[in-house]
Amino acid sequence: MTQDFTPGTVYGVGLGPGCQDLMSVRADRLIRGATHIAYFRKKGRKGHARSIVEGLLAPGVVEMPMEYPVTTEIPFDDPRYNALLSTFYSRCVAQLIEMSEAGGDVVVLCEGDPFFYGSFMHLYTRLLNRVPVSVVPGITGMSAAWTATGQPITWGDDVLTVLMATLPEAQLAEHIAQTDALVVMKIGRNLDKLRRALVHTEREADAWLIEYAAMTNQRVIPFSEVEESVPYFSIVLIHGNGRRP
Template sequence: MTPPPKTGTVHGVGLGPGAADLMSVRADRLVRGTRHIAYFRKAGKPGQARRIVEGMLRADAVEFPMDYPVTTEIPLDDPRYAEVLARFYEDCAAHLRALAESGEDVVVLAEGDPFFYGSFMHLYTRLSPQVPVRVVPGITGMAAAWAASGAPITWGDDVLTVAPATLPEDDLARRIADTDALVVMKIGQNLPKLKRALGAAGREAVLVEFAAMPEERVVPLAEVEVAPYFSIALIHGQGRRP
Protein backbone atom coordinates (compact mmCIF):
# COMPACT_ATOMS: atom_id res chain seq x y z
CA MET A 1 0.00 0.00 0.00
CA THR A 2 1.35 3.43 -0.92
CA PRO A 3 1.86 5.55 2.21
CA PRO A 4 0.08 8.91 2.31
CA PRO A 5 2.26 11.86 1.29
CA LYS A 6 4.17 13.62 4.02
CA THR A 7 2.41 16.79 5.14
CA GLY A 8 3.97 19.92 3.69
CA THR A 9 4.87 23.05 5.59
CA VAL A 10 3.40 26.52 5.26
CA HIS A 11 6.17 29.11 5.63
CA GLY A 12 5.24 32.66 6.61
CA VAL A 13 8.19 34.57 5.20
CA GLY A 14 8.98 38.10 6.32
CA LEU A 15 10.24 40.15 3.38
CA GLY A 16 11.35 43.19 5.33
CA PRO A 17 10.34 46.80 4.66
CA GLY A 18 10.41 46.84 0.88
CA ALA A 19 13.90 46.30 -0.53
CA ALA A 20 14.83 42.81 -1.70
CA ASP A 21 18.36 43.16 -0.31
CA LEU A 22 16.92 43.64 3.19
CA MET A 23 15.46 40.12 3.16
CA SER A 24 17.17 37.48 5.28
CA VAL A 25 19.21 34.70 3.67
CA ARG A 26 16.59 32.19 4.84
CA ALA A 27 13.76 34.21 3.31
CA ASP A 28 15.66 34.52 0.04
CA ARG A 29 16.30 30.77 -0.08
CA LEU A 30 12.67 29.86 0.57
CA VAL A 31 11.28 32.34 -1.94
CA ARG A 32 13.63 31.18 -4.69
CA GLY A 33 13.10 27.48 -3.98
CA THR A 34 9.35 27.20 -3.49
CA ARG A 35 6.92 25.91 -6.09
CA HIS A 36 3.83 27.30 -4.35
CA ILE A 37 3.83 30.95 -3.38
CA ALA A 38 0.97 32.97 -1.90
CA TYR A 39 0.60 36.66 -1.15
CA PHE A 40 -2.01 39.23 -0.19
CA ARG A 41 -2.94 42.09 -2.46
CA LYS A 42 -5.70 44.51 -3.35
CA ALA A 43 -7.83 43.18 -6.19
CA GLY A 44 -6.45 44.30 -9.52
CA LYS A 45 -3.08 45.31 -8.06
CA PRO A 46 0.17 43.28 -8.12
CA GLY A 47 0.73 43.87 -4.40
CA GLN A 48 3.78 45.15 -2.54
CA ALA A 49 4.89 41.70 -1.37
CA ARG A 50 4.83 40.34 -4.92
CA ARG A 51 6.72 43.39 -6.16
CA ILE A 52 9.55 42.79 -3.69
CA VAL A 53 10.21 39.28 -5.04
CA GLU A 54 9.93 40.16 -8.72
CA GLY A 55 12.53 38.18 -10.68
CA MET A 56 13.19 35.75 -7.81
CA LEU A 57 10.56 33.04 -8.45
CA ARG A 58 11.06 29.70 -10.13
CA ALA A 59 9.88 29.44 -13.73
CA ASP A 60 7.33 26.82 -12.67
CA ALA A 61 6.13 28.65 -9.56
CA VAL A 62 2.39 28.44 -8.91
CA GLU A 63 1.11 31.74 -7.55
CA PHE A 64 -1.89 32.11 -5.25
CA PRO A 65 -2.86 35.79 -4.97
CA MET A 66 -5.17 36.43 -2.02
CA ASP A 67 -7.29 39.44 -2.98
CA TYR A 68 -8.65 41.37 -0.01
CA PRO A 69 -12.42 41.78 -0.05
CA VAL A 70 -13.67 45.33 -0.46
CA THR A 71 -14.70 46.53 3.00
CA THR A 72 -14.38 50.30 2.68
CA GLU A 73 -18.15 50.74 2.80
CA ILE A 74 -18.41 48.88 6.14
CA PRO A 75 -17.46 50.71 9.39
CA LEU A 76 -14.76 49.00 11.48
CA ASP A 77 -17.13 48.56 14.41
CA ASP A 78 -19.85 46.96 12.26
CA PRO A 79 -20.00 43.16 12.89
CA ARG A 80 -20.20 42.63 9.13
CA TYR A 81 -16.62 43.92 8.78
CA ALA A 82 -15.19 41.10 10.90
CA GLU A 83 -17.51 38.57 9.24
CA VAL A 84 -16.33 39.46 5.73
CA LEU A 85 -12.65 39.31 6.68
CA ALA A 86 -13.08 36.10 8.70
CA ARG A 87 -14.68 34.39 5.72
CA PHE A 88 -11.87 35.62 3.47
CA TYR A 89 -9.16 34.31 5.80
CA GLU A 90 -10.99 30.99 6.19
CA ASP A 91 -11.10 30.53 2.40
CA CYS A 92 -7.40 31.38 2.01
CA ALA A 93 -6.41 29.07 4.86
CA ALA A 94 -8.46 26.22 3.39
CA HIS A 95 -6.57 26.45 0.10
CA LEU A 96 -3.17 26.53 1.82
CA ARG A 97 -4.15 23.70 4.15
CA ALA A 98 -5.17 21.54 1.19
CA LEU A 99 -1.79 22.10 -0.46
CA ALA A 100 0.08 21.21 2.74
CA GLU A 101 -2.04 18.11 3.33
CA SER A 102 -1.20 16.94 -0.19
CA GLY A 103 2.49 17.13 0.69
CA GLU A 104 3.32 20.51 -0.84
CA ASP A 105 5.35 23.21 0.88
CA VAL A 106 3.97 26.73 0.51
CA VAL A 107 5.61 30.12 1.03
CA VAL A 108 3.31 32.94 2.12
CA LEU A 109 4.89 36.33 1.54
CA ALA A 110 4.56 38.85 4.36
CA GLU A 111 5.67 42.47 4.21
CA GLY A 112 7.84 43.42 7.17
CA ASP A 113 7.56 40.73 9.85
CA PRO A 114 4.79 38.10 9.71
CA PHE A 115 3.91 38.50 13.40
CA PHE A 116 3.82 42.30 13.48
CA TYR A 117 0.49 43.83 12.37
CA GLY A 118 0.42 41.44 9.43
CA SER A 119 -2.34 39.55 7.64
CA PHE A 120 -0.35 36.33 7.91
CA MET A 121 -1.22 36.15 11.60
CA HIS A 122 -4.84 35.43 10.67
CA LEU A 123 -3.72 32.49 8.56
CA TYR A 124 -1.36 31.25 11.25
CA THR A 125 -4.09 30.95 13.88
CA ARG A 126 -6.23 28.96 11.46
CA LEU A 127 -3.49 26.72 10.04
CA SER A 128 -1.11 25.97 12.92
CA PRO A 129 -3.44 23.54 14.75
CA GLN A 130 -3.72 21.40 11.60
CA VAL A 131 -0.55 21.59 9.49
CA PRO A 132 3.09 22.54 10.16
CA VAL A 133 3.63 26.30 9.99
CA ARG A 134 7.02 27.99 10.27
CA VAL A 135 7.68 31.72 10.55
CA VAL A 136 10.70 33.51 9.10
CA PRO A 137 11.05 36.90 10.85
CA GLY A 138 11.74 40.01 8.84
CA ILE A 139 13.02 43.54 9.39
CA THR A 140 10.02 45.63 10.40
CA GLY A 141 8.95 48.79 8.65
CA MET A 142 9.48 50.73 11.87
CA ALA A 143 13.14 49.64 12.01
CA ALA A 144 13.60 50.85 8.45
CA ALA A 145 11.86 54.10 9.39
CA TRP A 146 14.10 54.98 12.31
CA ALA A 147 17.15 54.01 10.25
CA ALA A 148 15.95 56.45 7.57
CA SER A 149 15.42 59.17 10.17
CA GLY A 150 19.13 59.26 10.92
CA ALA A 151 18.75 59.14 14.71
CA PRO A 152 18.48 56.35 17.31
CA ILE A 153 14.91 55.69 18.43
CA THR A 154 15.82 54.82 22.05
CA TRP A 155 18.65 55.59 24.48
CA GLY A 156 19.46 54.10 27.87
CA ASP A 157 16.23 53.38 29.77
CA ASP A 158 13.86 54.89 27.21
CA VAL A 159 10.51 53.15 26.91
CA LEU A 160 9.33 52.62 23.34
CA THR A 161 5.60 52.54 22.58
CA VAL A 162 4.15 51.26 19.30
CA ALA A 163 0.63 52.55 18.73
CA PRO A 164 -1.82 52.36 15.82
CA ALA A 165 -3.32 55.69 14.82
CA THR A 166 -6.69 53.94 14.76
CA LEU A 167 -6.90 54.33 18.58
CA PRO A 168 -9.43 56.80 19.99
CA GLU A 169 -7.95 60.29 20.05
CA ASP A 170 -7.86 60.63 23.86
CA ASP A 171 -6.18 57.24 24.22
CA LEU A 172 -3.66 58.12 21.54
CA ALA A 173 -2.82 61.43 23.22
CA ARG A 174 -2.35 59.69 26.56
CA ARG A 175 0.03 57.13 25.14
CA ILE A 176 2.01 59.84 23.33
CA ALA A 177 2.35 61.83 26.55
CA ASP A 178 3.30 58.82 28.69
CA THR A 179 6.14 57.37 26.61
CA ASP A 180 9.75 58.33 25.90
CA ALA A 181 9.87 57.15 22.29
CA LEU A 182 7.00 56.43 19.93
CA VAL A 183 6.22 54.64 16.70
CA VAL A 184 2.80 55.25 15.15
CA MET A 185 1.49 52.85 12.51
CA LYS A 186 -1.68 52.77 10.38
CA ILE A 187 -1.84 56.51 9.87
CA GLY A 188 -3.60 57.12 6.54
CA GLN A 189 -6.92 58.89 7.09
CA ASN A 190 -6.12 59.13 10.81
CA LEU A 191 -3.49 61.83 10.18
CA PRO A 192 -5.63 64.78 11.41
CA LYS A 193 -6.47 62.87 14.60
CA LEU A 194 -2.79 62.05 15.15
CA LYS A 195 -1.82 65.70 14.73
CA ARG A 196 -4.40 66.75 17.31
CA ALA A 197 -3.23 64.04 19.72
CA LEU A 198 0.38 65.15 19.35
CA GLY A 199 -0.65 68.73 20.05
CA ALA A 200 -2.62 67.71 23.13
CA ALA A 201 0.42 65.79 24.40
CA GLY A 202 2.81 68.64 23.61
CA ARG A 203 5.01 66.46 21.41
CA GLU A 204 6.43 66.72 17.89
CA ALA A 205 7.04 63.86 15.47
CA VAL A 206 8.58 63.15 12.10
CA LEU A 207 6.91 61.19 9.34
CA VAL A 208 8.90 58.63 7.38
CA GLU A 209 7.32 57.81 4.03
CA PHE A 210 8.24 54.71 2.00
CA ALA A 211 11.11 53.65 4.28
CA ALA A 212 13.76 51.58 2.45
CA MET A 213 12.06 52.24 -0.88
CA PRO A 214 13.18 54.54 -3.71
CA GLU A 215 10.55 57.14 -2.70
CA GLU A 216 11.83 57.35 0.91
CA ARG A 217 11.24 60.74 2.55
CA VAL A 218 11.55 62.07 6.11
CA VAL A 219 9.61 65.25 7.00
CA PRO A 220 8.21 66.92 10.13
CA LEU A 221 4.76 65.47 10.62
CA ALA A 222 3.28 68.94 11.17
CA GLU A 223 4.10 69.80 7.54
CA VAL A 224 2.30 66.78 6.07
CA GLU A 225 -1.26 67.00 4.74
CA VAL A 226 -1.60 63.46 3.36
CA ALA A 227 0.09 60.34 4.75
CA PRO A 228 0.81 57.63 2.17
CA TYR A 229 -0.07 54.03 3.01
CA PHE A 230 3.60 53.28 3.67
CA SER A 231 4.24 55.90 6.33
CA ILE A 232 5.30 55.74 9.98
CA ALA A 233 5.47 58.53 12.56
CA LEU A 234 8.35 58.66 15.03
CA ILE A 235 9.17 60.44 18.27
CA HIS A 236 12.80 59.80 19.18
CA GLY A 237 13.75 59.06 22.77
CA GLN A 238 16.23 61.37 24.48
CA GLY A 239 17.22 59.13 27.39
CA ARG A 240 20.37 58.34 29.32
CA ARG A 241 23.62 58.12 27.43
CA PRO A 242 27.32 58.23 28.39
Protein backbone atom coordinates in the same frame (compact mmCIF):
# COMPACT_ATOMS: atom_id res chain seq x y z
CA MET B 1 2.22 -1.69 2.05
CA THR B 2 1.45 2.02 2.39
CA GLN B 3 4.08 4.64 3.10
CA ASP B 4 3.73 7.39 5.67
CA PHE B 5 2.73 10.62 3.96
CA THR B 6 4.31 13.93 4.98
CA PRO B 7 2.29 17.03 4.16
CA GLY B 8 4.00 20.13 2.85
CA THR B 9 4.92 23.06 5.09
CA VAL B 10 3.28 26.48 4.95
CA TYR B 11 6.00 29.11 5.41
CA GLY B 12 5.11 32.63 6.51
CA VAL B 13 8.10 34.52 5.12
CA GLY B 14 8.87 38.07 6.25
CA LEU B 15 9.98 40.25 3.34
CA GLY B 16 11.14 43.20 5.42
CA PRO B 17 10.18 46.82 4.72
CA GLY B 18 10.08 46.56 0.92
CA CYS B 19 13.62 46.28 -0.39
CA GLN B 20 14.93 42.92 -1.63
CA ASP B 21 18.40 43.33 -0.12
CA LEU B 22 16.88 43.76 3.34
CA MET B 23 15.36 40.28 3.26
CA SER B 24 17.07 37.55 5.27
CA VAL B 25 19.15 34.85 3.60
CA ARG B 26 16.56 32.27 4.69
CA ALA B 27 13.71 34.28 3.17
CA ASP B 28 15.60 34.68 -0.10
CA ARG B 29 16.37 30.95 -0.26
CA LEU B 30 12.77 29.90 0.37
CA ILE B 31 11.34 32.38 -2.13
CA ARG B 32 13.76 31.45 -4.91
CA GLY B 33 13.09 27.74 -4.35
CA ALA B 34 9.32 27.99 -3.97
CA THR B 35 7.02 25.97 -6.21
CA HIS B 36 3.91 27.59 -4.68
CA ILE B 37 3.56 31.13 -3.34
CA ALA B 38 0.62 32.95 -1.78
CA TYR B 39 0.23 36.65 -1.02
CA PHE B 40 -2.37 39.18 0.04
CA ARG B 41 -3.48 42.00 -2.23
CA LYS B 42 -6.30 44.40 -2.87
CA LYS B 43 -8.65 43.47 -5.67
CA GLY B 44 -7.35 44.69 -8.98
CA ARG B 45 -3.82 45.29 -7.65
CA LYS B 46 -0.63 43.31 -8.11
CA GLY B 47 0.03 43.41 -4.38
CA HIS B 48 2.96 45.04 -2.60
CA ALA B 49 4.35 41.74 -1.31
CA ARG B 50 4.30 40.27 -4.81
CA SER B 51 6.04 43.35 -6.20
CA ILE B 52 8.88 43.02 -3.68
CA VAL B 53 9.84 39.56 -4.96
CA GLU B 54 9.68 40.46 -8.65
CA GLY B 55 12.53 38.70 -10.46
CA LEU B 56 13.21 36.20 -7.67
CA LEU B 57 10.62 33.53 -8.46
CA ALA B 58 11.40 30.30 -10.26
CA PRO B 59 9.80 29.67 -13.68
CA GLY B 60 6.49 27.89 -13.40
CA VAL B 61 5.81 28.84 -9.78
CA VAL B 62 2.13 28.48 -8.87
CA GLU B 63 0.73 31.74 -7.51
CA MET B 64 -2.20 32.06 -5.11
CA PRO B 65 -3.33 35.69 -4.74
CA MET B 66 -5.51 36.22 -1.66
CA GLU B 67 -7.71 39.25 -2.36
CA TYR B 68 -9.13 41.11 0.61
CA PRO B 69 -12.93 41.30 0.51
CA VAL B 70 -12.79 44.69 2.22
CA THR B 71 -10.10 47.23 3.12
CA THR B 72 -11.37 50.71 4.00
CA GLU B 73 -14.89 50.47 2.57
CA ILE B 74 -16.36 49.44 5.94
CA PRO B 75 -15.20 50.84 9.32
CA PHE B 76 -13.15 48.25 11.22
CA ASP B 77 -15.52 48.46 14.21
CA ASP B 78 -18.51 47.52 12.03
CA PRO B 79 -19.56 43.87 12.79
CA ARG B 80 -19.62 43.18 9.04
CA TYR B 81 -15.88 43.90 8.84
CA ASN B 82 -14.88 41.06 11.14
CA ALA B 83 -17.43 38.70 9.62
CA LEU B 84 -16.16 39.29 6.08
CA LEU B 85 -12.52 38.94 7.06
CA SER B 86 -13.13 35.82 9.13
CA THR B 87 -14.79 34.10 6.17
CA PHE B 88 -11.98 35.29 3.90
CA TYR B 89 -9.23 33.93 6.17
CA SER B 90 -11.02 30.61 6.54
CA ARG B 91 -11.25 30.28 2.76
CA CYS B 92 -7.54 31.07 2.36
CA VAL B 93 -6.65 28.51 5.02
CA ALA B 94 -8.69 25.83 3.25
CA GLN B 95 -6.71 26.46 0.05
CA LEU B 96 -3.39 26.35 1.88
CA ILE B 97 -4.31 23.11 3.63
CA GLU B 98 -5.31 21.58 0.30
CA MET B 99 -1.88 22.46 -1.14
CA SER B 100 -0.10 21.14 1.94
CA GLU B 101 -2.02 17.87 1.95
CA ALA B 102 -1.07 17.40 -1.70
CA GLY B 103 2.53 17.34 -0.50
CA GLY B 104 3.66 20.79 -1.61
CA ASP B 105 5.34 23.48 0.45
CA VAL B 106 3.76 26.94 0.20
CA VAL B 107 5.55 30.23 0.80
CA VAL B 108 3.21 32.95 2.03
CA LEU B 109 4.78 36.35 1.32
CA CYS B 110 4.47 38.70 4.29
CA GLU B 111 5.38 42.39 4.27
CA GLY B 112 7.55 43.35 7.23
CA ASP B 113 7.49 40.68 9.95
CA PRO B 114 4.75 38.02 9.87
CA PHE B 115 4.04 38.33 13.60
CA PHE B 116 3.92 42.14 13.74
CA TYR B 117 0.45 43.49 12.84
CA GLY B 118 0.41 41.30 9.73
CA SER B 119 -2.42 39.43 8.04
CA PHE B 120 -0.49 36.16 8.16
CA MET B 121 -1.16 35.88 11.90
CA HIS B 122 -4.82 35.20 11.12
CA LEU B 123 -3.81 32.31 8.88
CA TYR B 124 -1.22 31.02 11.32
CA THR B 125 -3.65 30.56 14.21
CA ARG B 126 -6.07 28.71 11.93
CA LEU B 127 -3.34 26.47 10.46
CA LEU B 128 -1.77 25.41 13.75
CA ASN B 129 -2.12 21.70 14.54
CA ARG B 130 -3.60 21.06 11.10
CA VAL B 131 -0.54 21.24 8.83
CA PRO B 132 3.15 22.07 9.44
CA VAL B 133 3.71 25.83 9.71
CA SER B 134 6.99 27.72 9.94
CA VAL B 135 7.64 31.46 10.30
CA VAL B 136 10.62 33.41 8.99
CA PRO B 137 10.95 36.80 10.74
CA GLY B 138 11.63 39.99 8.82
CA ILE B 139 12.82 43.54 9.47
CA THR B 140 9.82 45.66 10.45
CA GLY B 141 8.82 48.83 8.66
CA MET B 142 9.28 50.81 11.85
CA SER B 143 12.90 49.68 12.14
CA ALA B 144 13.54 50.88 8.59
CA ALA B 145 11.76 54.13 9.42
CA TRP B 146 13.85 55.11 12.44
CA THR B 147 17.00 54.06 10.59
CA ALA B 148 15.98 56.43 7.79
CA THR B 149 16.00 59.36 10.25
CA GLY B 150 19.63 58.72 11.14
CA GLN B 151 18.82 58.82 14.85
CA PRO B 152 18.51 56.04 17.47
CA ILE B 153 14.91 55.49 18.51
CA THR B 154 15.67 54.57 22.14
CA TRP B 155 18.41 55.20 24.69
CA GLY B 156 19.03 53.59 28.08
CA ASP B 157 15.72 53.12 29.89
CA ASP B 158 13.48 54.75 27.29
CA VAL B 159 10.02 53.24 26.95
CA LEU B 160 8.95 52.70 23.33
CA THR B 161 5.23 52.73 22.51
CA VAL B 162 3.76 51.51 19.22
CA LEU B 163 0.33 52.92 18.39
CA MET B 164 -2.20 52.51 15.61
CA ALA B 165 -3.56 55.87 14.47
CA THR B 166 -6.96 54.18 14.21
CA LEU B 167 -7.31 54.52 18.01
CA PRO B 168 -9.67 57.19 19.40
CA GLU B 169 -8.04 60.61 19.70
CA ALA B 170 -8.21 60.63 23.50
CA GLN B 171 -6.37 57.30 23.71
CA LEU B 172 -3.73 58.48 21.26
CA ALA B 173 -3.08 61.59 23.35
CA GLU B 174 -2.93 59.57 26.58
CA HIS B 175 -0.33 57.14 25.25
CA ILE B 176 1.71 59.85 23.53
CA ALA B 177 1.91 61.85 26.75
CA GLN B 178 3.12 58.86 28.77
CA THR B 179 5.87 57.45 26.52
CA ASP B 180 9.48 58.39 25.82
CA ALA B 181 9.80 57.09 22.25
CA LEU B 182 6.90 56.64 19.86
CA VAL B 183 5.96 54.81 16.67
CA VAL B 184 2.58 55.45 15.04
CA MET B 185 1.35 53.29 12.16
CA LYS B 186 -1.78 53.11 9.97
CA ILE B 187 -1.95 56.87 9.56
CA GLY B 188 -3.71 57.53 6.23
CA ARG B 189 -7.08 59.14 6.84
CA ASN B 190 -6.26 59.43 10.56
CA LEU B 191 -3.65 62.14 9.95
CA ASP B 192 -5.66 65.07 11.31
CA LYS B 193 -6.66 63.15 14.43
CA LEU B 194 -3.05 62.23 15.10
CA ARG B 195 -1.95 65.83 14.57
CA ARG B 196 -4.45 67.07 17.15
CA ALA B 197 -3.21 64.47 19.65
CA LEU B 198 0.42 65.50 19.10
CA VAL B 199 -0.44 69.19 19.46
CA HIS B 200 -2.47 68.52 22.59
CA THR B 201 0.48 66.73 24.21
CA GLU B 202 2.92 69.41 22.98
CA ARG B 203 4.99 66.82 21.11
CA GLU B 204 4.34 67.75 17.48
CA ALA B 205 7.71 69.53 17.23
CA ASP B 206 9.48 66.27 18.19
CA ALA B 207 7.73 64.11 15.59
CA TRP B 208 8.96 62.92 12.19
CA LEU B 209 7.05 61.49 9.24
CA ILE B 210 8.70 58.75 7.20
CA GLU B 211 7.11 57.66 3.93
CA TYR B 212 8.08 54.44 2.12
CA ALA B 213 10.98 53.63 4.47
CA ALA B 214 13.85 51.78 2.72
CA MET B 215 12.11 52.04 -0.66
CA THR B 216 13.29 54.06 -3.65
CA ASN B 217 10.75 56.83 -2.98
CA GLN B 218 11.58 57.21 0.73
CA ARG B 219 10.87 60.62 2.28
CA VAL B 220 11.73 61.87 5.78
CA ILE B 221 10.33 65.22 6.99
CA PRO B 222 9.44 66.90 10.30
CA PHE B 223 5.80 66.17 11.08
CA SER B 224 5.10 69.87 11.52
CA GLU B 225 5.80 70.35 7.80
CA VAL B 226 3.21 67.79 6.69
CA GLU B 227 0.31 69.55 5.02
CA GLU B 228 -1.15 67.08 2.55
CA SER B 229 -2.50 63.57 2.94
CA VAL B 230 0.07 60.81 3.48
CA PRO B 231 0.40 57.41 1.79
CA TYR B 232 -0.43 54.13 3.50
CA PHE B 233 3.23 53.23 3.94
CA SER B 234 3.90 56.07 6.36
CA ILE B 235 5.12 56.02 9.95
CA VAL B 236 5.35 58.81 12.52
CA LEU B 237 8.19 58.69 15.05
CA ILE B 238 9.31 60.48 18.18
CA HIS B 239 12.84 59.59 19.29
CA GLY B 240 13.66 58.83 22.89
CA ASN B 241 16.29 60.87 24.68
CA GLY B 242 17.07 58.69 27.68
CA ARG B 243 20.05 57.66 29.79
CA ARG B 244 23.42 57.28 28.13
CA PRO B 245 27.09 57.23 29.32
